[in-house]
Amino acid sequence: MGLSTIDLVVVIVYAIFIFGLAQFVSREKGGKEKDTSDYFLASKSLPWWAIGASLIAANISAEQIVGMSGSGYVMGLAIASYEWMAAITLLIVGKFFLPIFLKNEIYTMPQFLEQRYGPNIRTLMAIFWLALYIFVNLTAILWLGSIAVNKVAGVDQMVALFGLGLFALLYQLYGGLKAVALTDIVQVTLLVFGGLTISALTLNEVGGGQGVLAGFGVLLDRAPEKFNMILEPGEVGYQELPGIAVLVGGMWIANLSYWGFNQYIIQRALAAKNLAEAQKGIVFAAGLKLLMPLVVVVPGLAAVILAPGLNPADEAYPTMMRYLPSGLLGLVFAALMAAVVASTASKINSIATIFTLDLYAKFRDIPTVAEDGAARTGREKHLVLIGRSSAAVATVIALFTARPLLGGSDQAFQFIQEFSGFFTPGITVIFLLGLFWKRASEWGAIAAAVGSVVLSYLFKVGMPDMPFINRMGLVFIIALVLAVVLSLVKPGAAGSDRITAEGVSFRTTPSFNVAAFAIVGVVIALYASMW
Numbered sequence: 456m457g458l459s460t461i462d463l464v465v466v467i468v469y470a471i472f473i474f475g476l477a478q479f480v481s482r483e484k485g486g487k488e489k490d491t492s493d494y495f496l497a498s499k500s501l502p503w504w505a506i507g508a509s510l511i512a513a514n515i516s517a518e519q520i521v522g523m524s525g526s527g528y529v530m531g532l533a534i535a536s537y538e539w540m541a542a543i544t545l546l547i548v549g550k551f552f553l554p555i556f557l558k559n560e561i562y563t564m565p566q567f568l569e570q571r572y573g574p575n576i577r578t579l580m581a582i583f584w585l586a587l588y589i590f591v592n593l594t595a596i597l598w599l600g601s602i603a604v605n606k607v608a609g610v611d612q613m614v615a616l617f618g619l620g621l622f623a624l625l626y627q628l629y630g631g632l633k634a635v636a637l638t639d640i641v642q643v644t645l646l647v648f649g650g651l652t653i654s655a656l657t658l659n660e661v662g663g664g665q666g667v668l669a670g671f672g673v674l675l676d677r678a679p680e681k682f683n684m685i686l687e688p689g690e691v692g693y694q695e696l697p698g699i700a701v702l703v704g705g706m707w708i709a710n711l712s713y714w715g716f717n718q719y720i721i722q723r724a725l726a727a728k729n730l731a732e733a734q735k736g737i738v739f740a741a742g743l744k745l746l747m748p749l750v751v752v753v754p755g756l757a758a759v760i761l762a763p764g765l766n767p768a769d770e771a772y773p774t775m776m777r778y779l780p781s782g783l784l785g786l787v788f789a790a791l792m793a794a795v796v797a798s799t800a801s802k803i804n805s806i807a808t809i810f811t812l813d814l815y816a817k818f819r820d821i822p823t824v825a826e827d828g829a830a831r832t833g834r835e836k837h838l839v840l841i842g843r844s845s846a847a848v849a850t851v852i853a854l855f856t857a858r859p860l861l862g863g864s865d866q867a868f869q870f871i872q873e874f875s876g877f878f879t880p881g882i883t884v885i886f887l888l889g890l891f892w893k894r895a896s897e898w899g900a901i902a903a904a905v906g907s908v909v910l911s912y913l914f915k916v917g918m919p920d921m922p923f924i925n926r927m928g929l930v931f932i933i934a935l936v937l938a939v940v941l942s943l944v945k946p947g948a949a950g951s952d953r954i955t956a957e958g959v960s961f962r963t964t965p966s967f968n969v970a971a972f973a974i975v976g977v978v979i980a981l982y983a984s985m986w
Contacts, residue, residue: 458785459782462784465785476638477627477634478634480630480634481629503733504640505637506726506732506740507738508740511643512793512798513719513720515646516795520791523752524769524772525755525768526755527755528756531678531682532756534696535747535752536701538745538748538752539982540706541741542974542978543975546738548711549963550734552715553724554959557727564716565581566812571954572897574817576900577817584718585806585810588849589852589853589856591875593850594856597619597795600792601615601857603773603788604618606776607776620799620850622796623800623803624800624847631807634800643797647743649787649791651750653754653775653776653779653787654750655667658674661760673760674757681759685698685701695922704924704925704928705927708931709924712875712883718808718809734963754771755768758772776791806845807843808842877908877911880907880931881930882904884903884935888903898945903937906930906937910930914929
């Protein structure tokens with residue numbers, strides 16, 4: 456396709472602007488050195504708009520934009536269930552999970568596991584999350600982003616891959632989470648604008664220049680099967696989205712794990728000024744999730760008519776960008792790159808957080824509180840340095856493993872969902888029991904974690920035709936039984952549960968409740984209209 460001179464100017468100006476803004480908003484006044492709270496939790500001062508925007512920016516990256524457009528191209532609007540069901544999941548997280556996390560001053564998910572169960576599960580899950588973030592999520596974001604750069608700008612894909620990774624690393628290296636979160640409102644604004652623009656232009660093209668509604672009409676007439684929200688056996692995509700189970704089965708397991716117990720997502724809410732601010736940010740993000748199918752799925756639907764026969768399907772979104780005029784193409788391309796950079800930077804910061812606080816500080820036996828100010832300052836500077844170093848190492852590893860892991864994948868979004876699905880049932884069991892059942896023990900938690908992986912593998916090999924969402928639901932039930940039985944047989948040691956629910960209230964403000972009812976109502980209406 457290629458970028459014109461004006462497009463290149465737009466992209467370069469945006470890159471310089473957003474990089475400069477990230478360094479500016481994350482600066483420390485009066486020459487103060489960054490400590491771990493500043494670097495990993497943005498000084499626990501994030502306002503609601505930064506939390507909501509950053510949640511979406513961390514979530515919506517190349518794996519969502521390029522990957523979900525590719526899935527929309529293959530299986531249709533049904534893939535939007537990931538977005539609309541996530542909106543309701545966020546409300547559950549805000550109302551029931553965040554009050555406990557913030558009351559107990561949790562800063563990482565492995566830390567919660569240690570305070571609730573014991574040290575062994577913390578180490579086990581910290582290692583798991585690092586592996587997942589580096590070898591699945593980070594590689595996928597960078598790989599799909601490089602596909603877009605190659606397709607749109609004609610840049611060699613490996614050059615694009617390394618360019619994106621290094622820019623994202625430098626973008627957050629100095630400022631940490633604050634650099635990421637406080638610039639994400641700009642990133643999300645551009646992302647939504649760019650996605651809606653390309654959707655409008657491609658639908659207009661589908662409709663022969665008669666407008667967006669005419670384009671929808673043509674799509675409904677020529678590809679009605681792409682608008683089935685609940686897929687039936689035998690339909691394309693049923694293996695990934697197996698009918699009614701999407702609404703009442705395994706997708707809840709994936710969503711609760713992702714939005715409630717995933718470090719690089721929940722870290723934004725943990726950095727809030729207070730609980731009320733965190734909950735407002737959650738509602739803001741949930742509202743934005745309702746819009747996301749217009750941004751990430753509709754271009755894939757339009758490509759069914761405008762670019763039949765694409766292989767791989769993940770080329771749908773970059774291919775649709777050819778309908779953008781010069782100048783606007785540069786802006787939308789910058790939006791896509793913004794999504795890649797924002798999500799990559801978020802992942803990198805969370806990797807650094809878990810490695811530094813949950814593994815390095817623990818095994819080096821670095822105390823939480825130093826005896827004097829000088830010792831504490833030195834400790835904090837050292838941990839921030841370790842965080843930055845681990846971020847750099849993780850990025851380099853992801854850059855060199857992206858092609859071997861994803862080079863042959865047709866739908867990278869589905870690759871991520873299925874691979875993550877080996878672990879998510881166990882994670883969901885561990886956290887739900889840890890939050891709401893006091894008798895859950897570390898033995899039960901470890902049984903759920905290990906059993907989730909082993910059972911998922913056995914079911915995939917032994918029952919390869921079982922849709923992975925159904926497999927997640929079945930493994931969740933078995934892992935839950937394992938955790939309960941082991942907890943009763945091997946109860947936790949006295950004092951192992953240091954998570955308190957004293958003073959925790961699940962009451963939410965009237966504004967939260969009104970917004971929540973509105974969001975749930977919209978989701979019900981969307982499914983009812985497309986049943």
